Amino acid sequence: MAADRTGPAAFVHHACLYGSDAEFLAMAVPFVRDGLAAGEPVLAATTPANIELLREALGESAHHLDTAETAYFGRRPVERVSAFLRHHERRARPGRRTRMIAEPVWAGRSARQTAEWKRMESGLNVLLAGLPVWMVCPYDTRVVPNDVAEAALATHPVRLDGERQAPCASYADPAAYAAAVDGPAASCAPPSAACTGPTGDASVLRRLARERAAGAGLTGGRLALAELAAHEAAAYLLAAEGARVTLRAWEEPGAVVYELRRTEREGGRIGRDADVPPFAGYRPPGDAQGAEDGLWLARTLGDSLELRARGPETVLTLRVPGPGDAERL
Amino acid sequence: MDPLVRTAELTVVATVSPPGLRIEGVVDADSHRHLREALQSVASVRGDLRLEMSRVEFLDLAGLRLLMTFARARAARHCTVELAGVPPHLLQVITLIGWDATPGLRLGAAHGC
Numbered sequence: 001m002a003a004d005r006t007g008p009a010a011f012v013h014h015a016c017l018y019g020s021d022a023e024f025l026a027m028a029v030p031f032v033r034d035g036l037a038a039g040e041p042v043l044a045a046t047t048p049a050n051i052e053l054l055r056e057a058l059g060e061s062a063h064h065l066d067t068a069e070t071a072y073f074g075r076r077p078v079e080r081v082s083a084f085l086r087h088h089e090r091r092a093r094p095g096r097r098t099r100m101i102a103e104p105v106w107a108g109r110s111a112r113q114t115a116e117w118k119r120m121e122s123g124l125n126v127l128l129a130g131l132p133v134w135m136v137c138p139y140d141t142r143v144v145p146n147d148v149a150e151a152a153l154a155t156h157p158v159r160l161d162g163e164r165q166a167p168c169a170s171y172a173d174p175a176a177y178a179a180a181v182d183g184p185a186a187s188c189a190p191p192s193a194a195c196t197g198p199t200g201d202a203s204v205l206r207r208l209a210r211e212r213a214a215g216a217g218l219t220g221g222r223l224a225l226a227e228l229a230a231h232e233a234a235a236y237l238l239a240a241e242g243a244r245v246t247l248r249a250w251e252e253p254g255a256v257v258y259e260l261r262r263t264e265r266e267g268g269r270i271g272r273d274a275d276v277p278p279f280a281g282y283r284p285p286g287d288a289q290g291a292e293d294g295l296w297l298a299r300t301l302g303d304s305l306e307l308r309a310r311g312p313e314t315v316l317t318l319r320v321p322g323p324g325d326a327e328r329l
Numbered sequence: 330m331d332p333l334v335r336t337a338e339l340t341v342v343a344t345v346s347p348p349g350l351r352i353e354g355v356v357d358a359d360s361h362r363h364l365r366e367a368l369q370s371v372a373s374v375r376g377d378l379r380l381e382m383s384r385v386e387f388l389d390l391a392g393l394r395l396l397m398t399f400a401r402a403r404a405a406r407h408c409t410v411e412l413a414g415v416p417p418h419l420l421q422v423i424t425l426i427g428w429d430a431t432p433g434l435r436l437g438a439a440h441g442c
Binding site for chain 1: 355359391
């Protein structure tokens with residue numbers, strides 16, 4: 001296939017819009033066969049139905065294919081990125097590229113989740129850049145909404161139909177794309193929200209975060225995890241020189257919401273290190289301490305985490321699961 | 330025995346049998362330095378160590394990393410450190426990050442939270 005020309009060092013990210021089982025196989029079978037023939041590790045993270053189709057079509061060579069039911073290969077975007085990186089770490093062979101078929105689940109997602117998955121698809125171009133991975137993201141046009149199919153062409157530089165590659169004319173710079181994705185408007189803190197700050201003292205913010213989570217009915221380990229998530233989010237914002245943070249906390253059905261608003265110290269300037277890089281906190285902590293480790297943990301422990309720059313302010317909104325979240329009861 | 334660390338938020342006491350430390354209270358950015366120094370004070374002890382953590386009220390991610398770095402240093406000396414009484418939610422975080430596979434680390438029985 002032509003993508004071989006890019007060499008093993010670069011991340012290659014293709015979208016495949018398919019409308020039938022035959023179209024899926026026309027892409028997936030040669031992609032997997034060529035990879036296995038070249039001694040490359042190959043993963044198919046897709047629907048169970050597609051995995052079955054692929055195994056039948058591959059015959060004996062299906063024994064060498066790694067598979068994952070895609071809904072469980074990273075339930076949320078931050079977990080998805082971690083799953084890709086960990087899979088690569090475990091399976092990569094020296095001097096060889098790793099191939100991945102990575103079909104996200106789009107059906108049944110909320111507007112907020114859909115926006116976050118679109119941002120992540122774009123973010124993969126940044127987050128995995130430099131990794132010797134060739135990833136193809138299939139989109140089943142029989143089930144994905146139109147806006148998702150359109151987004152596929154803005155978040156992947158190249159589309160793949162069968163074995164034919166064509167550049168995506170609407171491919172957008174990831175940072176610009178992520179900033180422009182339409183999601184639900186940021187929620188405003190209700191008048192009843194608890195508030196503290198602005199302060200540079202993380203422990204003040206942490207205490208209120210714990211108090212509100214306890215007030216919402218969280219106990220034990222779940223209360224401790226809510227406190228830790230809020231603390232790590234606050235510590236990330238406070239790491240910038242001269243930063244101060246105001247915390248507002250309230251309840252929504254299903255979630256405790258923390259809004260952390262970072263402002264500069266009175267009369268002072270906030271450091272340039274305050275700029276939040278696009279796609280911050282999606283990579284899991286590595287061997288050496290990283291500036292975004294705590295943000296990754298907050299993203300991972302929360303249900304959602306959004307970062308928005310509003311003029312000189314940065315607003316981080318973290319939702320942690322409330323006491324009625326039956327997945328964690 | 331006098332504590333190695335005694336601040337309003339954190340107390341660390343050296344233990345003899347088994348050798349190690351008992352950590353009580355809060356570990357956050359204000360106390361990383363104290364925890365690092367306390368760990369340093371037992372770094373030259375030969376054999377396996379135990380850190381008793383059942384009275385830890387809060388431990389942030391950077392504090393947890395100090396413990397993992399310490400465990401790796403133990404492994405380099407062909408011995409281990411056991412974290413005993415780790416609150417279950419911190420065990421969950423350790424596993425989530427993949428730090429449960431840190432060389433030199435042993436995770437003892439957890440206490441209820």
